Amino acid sequence: MIRTFQTHKVRKYQELTGCLWEFEPCQGEFAGVKYQVATPCCWESHPDFSGYRGEGIYRRDFEGGGNIRLEFKGVSHTAVILLDGEEIAQHYNAYTSFSVIIRNLPEGIHTLEVKADNRFSEASALHVPNDYMSYGGVSRPVVLEQLNNLYVEYVHITPFRRENKWHAEIETAVYGVGQEAEEFELSVEAAGRKQEWSGVAEPAGRSVFRTELCFEDVKEWLLETPELYEAEVKVLQDGIVVDDLIDRFGFREVEIKGKKIMVNGRQIRIKGLCRHEDHPQFGCALPYAAIAADLGIIRNLGANSVRTAHYPNDEVFLDLCDELGLLVWEENYARGLSLEQMQNPNFEPQAEQVIREMIPLHYNHPCIYIWGILNECASDTEYGKECYQRQFDIIRELDASRPRSFASCKFKTDICFGLPEVVSYNIYPLWYHDTPAGEYLDDLYQWIQKETGGAGKPFLVTEIGAGGIYGWRNNYKGKWSEEYQAKTLKKQVSECLAYKDCSGVYIWQFCDIRISEEWFGGRPRGMNNKGVVDEYRRRKMAYPAIKELFGRYSNYFE
Structure with missing residues (x-):
C-alpha cells in the first residue's frame, strides 16, 4: 500500500511492490542463489537470512516507456538503483x-534492480550497531509514475488562525x-477555495507558486474529531489537465505559550508511547494491517500520541495517525551517538539529508505536532551543540x-x-538507578x-520505563519480572x-524489539524488553496499569 487515499486522478501510477520479486544475496553461503520474496520486505524475515549482513539485489521486470518517475519509499541502509543494467x-x-x-x-519491458546494503562501516554514520535492529531490504513501497512534460512536485499547506478565522499559506511547485x-x-483547490496561476516551466526547472487563502465554515482537526481535507493541484495545457497531485491536510495549529504546548488554542497533555517499526514476522516492513493493529492497541491504552523512535516513519503510519487523531513526535535518524561518532565526517551531511527529505514529504500531516532530532547524542559538548x-x-x-x-x-x-522550543528528557528512575521517580523528576526540572x-519552556519526558520479560513472574517482584515492570511504570508515569x-x-x-547483535548491550533474549506488550503484541501486566493511569487524565490541561 502506497498511501491510505488516492494521490492522483490524472497521473498514472502503480505500486511495483506488493508482489513477488527475485532476491539474490551477494555474499555468504547463499551468494548467487535466487529466491522469490514478497515485497516490501526485510531479508531478515527469510529463514536463510535472519542474521545476514551484506548486499542483496531485488529484481523485477515492468512494462513502460516515455517519461517515468520511480519513487522508493525506503531501502535499507544504502541503495543502488539499476535500470536495464x-x-x-x-x-x-x-x-x-x-x-x-x-x-x-x-x-x-524493462528490468529494475535495487541493490541494498545493510552493512556497518565508517561510510555509514547513522546506521550503526544499536539498541534496535537495523534491517536490510526494500522495506517500503516502490512506485512507478508516468509523467508528461510537466509534473507537480509538491503542495504544502500551512493552516493558521487570524482574527477567529482559519487561513492557510499554500505553496506548490x-x-x-x-x-x-x-x-x-x-490551479489548487482546498476546502472549497480555489487559486489559479499561469506559468512557464523551463527544462529541468522548478516553478514555485504561493498564496494565502481564508476559509469559512471549516472543521478543525482535533484529537476527538480529526477532520481532514484534500488539496488538489492541477496542471493544464490548452484546457486539458496533464498532471495532478492530491494531498490531505487538517486545520490544526501548534503554538508555544510560555510553558504550554497549545493545539488549536488548548493546552495539550501528552500521554504517549515510543514505537519502533519492528515485528518478528516483518522486521521493519510492517504491512498496513500490522500498522493499524499497533495503533489500535495504542488507542486502547488511552494514549493520544506516538513518538517515532528514532527515525521518520512510513507514510501509511502517518496517514492512519491523521485519520485516528493521534499526535506524532517525528524525528530525524540518530540514536545514542557519542562525540566521536558525531565527528565522523559523514555524520552531519547524512543527518541533514534526513531532515531535508523528511520534512517536505511529511509536511502536510496534521498529526505531526513537533520535529525532533538526535536522540541521546552528544548534547553535552560544544561540537555536539554546533x-x-x-x-x-x-x-x-x-x-x-x-x-x-x-x-x-x-x-x-x-x-x-537554549536551542529548541521544547525541553525533553529521557529518564529511567527505579530502573537504572534507585532514586524515587518524583524526586528525580523534580531535581532535574x-x-x-x-x-x-x-528555563520557562515546555517540558516533556520523552522516555521512561522498565524492562519486563513476557511470562516471567516471581513472588519477590524482581527486575525483569512482569510484576516489577508494572509496579515501576505505574510509579514513574504517575509522577x-x-x-x-x-x-x-x-x-x-x-x-x-529486536536489537543489533553487534550491539547487544546485555539485553536478555537479544531484545529490548521494555515494551508494554511483547514483540508479538501480547499484553504484559503493565498494560492494564498504564491503561488505568492514562484513563485518569484528559487530553488537555483544563
Missing part, C-alpha cells in the same frame, strides 16, 4: 523516500520534465509552523536547551529552570502526569 540512482538511509526521473525511456520550455495553467544548532536551523528553514525538540539523557550536563537555557510543569510523557516503549 545501468545505474540511475544511489541513496543513503533506510527511512526516507527518494526518487529518480527517467526521460524518453523506450517503450517495452511544478517541474519541467521536457526538453523545451512549457507554458501552463495551474550540530544541534545547524540541524535546528534547517528545520526552521523548512517549516516555521511546528516547534522543535530533542530527547536528552545528559543528567545536569546538557548545554543545548529545577536544574533546567535555574541553570539552563531551557510525570501529576507534575504540574510536565506537559506529558512518552513511555519507553510500545513493544519489545
